Amino acid sequence: METQTVQNKRPGGRSAAVLNSVKVAVEELVQERGRERVTIPMVAERAGVNPTSVYRRWGDLQTMINDIATYRLDPSRPIPETGSLKSDLTAWAREIVEHYRNPTNAALLRGGAASAGETESDCTRNRRAEAGMMVQRYGTASPITPDEVLDHLVAPIIYRVIFLPWTLDETTADSLVDVLFANR
Amino acid sequence: METQTVQNKRPGGRSAAVLNSVKVAVEELVQERGRERVTIPMVAERAGVNPTSVYRRWGDLQTMINDIATYRLDPSRPIPETGSLKSDLTAWAREIVEHYRNPTNAALLRGGAASAGETESDCTRNRRAEAGMMVQRYGTASPITPDEVLDHLVAPIIYRVIFLPWTLDETTADSLVDVLFANR
DNA sequence: CTCCTAAAGCAATTATGTTTGCGTTACTCG
DNA sequence: CGAGTAACGCAAACATAATTGCTTTAGGAG
Structure with missing residues (x-):
């Protein structure tokens, strides 16, 4: 399970919009149906995006979900430092x-x-x-x-x-x- | 995840043989490829059984795997009783x-x-x-x-x-x- | 042993997921 | 801006999973 963010040579505008709506769609669907019952065409439809775009950017479901999950619980967030x-x-x-x-x-x-x-x-x-x-x-x-x-x-x-x-x-x-x- | 053993009105002979070879096939494949990458046609082929039989008996992969997993770590095994x-x-x-x-x-x-x-x-x-x-x-x-x-x-x-x-x-x-x- | 029928097998069909080629859009750099 | 091209959308082709109607096999009750 390696998770390297899929980078994009054109991170702005439309690409960002696609990324964002896919992200939301994945989160909604995973929560609604559980990870097992989510498919790429499903995510694409919910996101209002063409499935091809998802396949070309991430390749497969696992890579996509890992990539999306990385946005959460930021690894570079500050670690509590309270004195004890x-x-x-x-x-x-x-x-x-x-x-x-x-x-x-x-x-x-x-x-x-x-x-x-x-x-x-x-x-x-x-x-x-x-x-x-x-x-x-x-x-x-x-x-x-x-x-x-x-x-x-x-x-x-x-x-x-x-x-x-x-x-x-x-x-x-x-x-x-x-x-x-x-x-x- | 409900796991009720799929019961069979004819538990002996051929049915038992199918169950057994499917069981072995699932265990091998899950170990070899991980749960994610196992499909019913795959299991059926390894087991030397028709995929239809698997679909009809279990319906889907999750049900089948849960059912098979139940055979292991028997819930009615004796609990240790050693004195302390x-x-x-x-x-x-x-x-x-x-x-x-x-x-x-x-x-x-x-x-x-x-x-x-x-x-x-x-x-x-x-x-x-x-x-x-x-x-x-x-x-x-x-x-x-x-x-x-x-x-x-x-x-x-x-x-x-x-x-x-x-x-x-x-x-x-x-x-x-x-x-x-x-x-x- | 014989009959009844549950369960398995087979083949054709349908549904769904994935890949690919090509035209279109629009981000980014100069 | 304007040119170049990365990323997207579309549609057709392909691959594989799932369903279904029917036939065959064989378990188990009587």
């Missing part, structure tokens, strides 16, 4: 939970899960890098390792997003962090 | 890890993930029920709740299966249980 590891992780986890409480983002994650596994996805790699960054800030004496963050903070969130989305609420992030820091 | 909650959970987690270290089972899980979300899948429900059973055995004074088992034992395993399968080894289950019981 615990509050950084809380803020960060809340962001992730809020992101995936959006059904479109959840559906895109599920779609990505299906094709994950052989190679580390951008999504996973980014989460790991961000976790490492926060932990390192507070030195090697940190009570928490990046792997623990993945296992006990990211994993429960992602598991719930995929399999138990209705259990995600605004308290999820905080209580997971509490458990992570209990007795340390 | 910690060792029960360890044995149970080891089973799950071993199950999903098989690439076919991992691929089927990823395929299921794609269509999960709207309704609780059998797989998830069973894990939760099993966790509850083990915890209850040792009374309400238990230091661990079923939800904690899901968040901190099941979730990390499933997360790794889907996104980081190469990080699963024979120590994974034990160390996750150790963390779960640390300081309790």
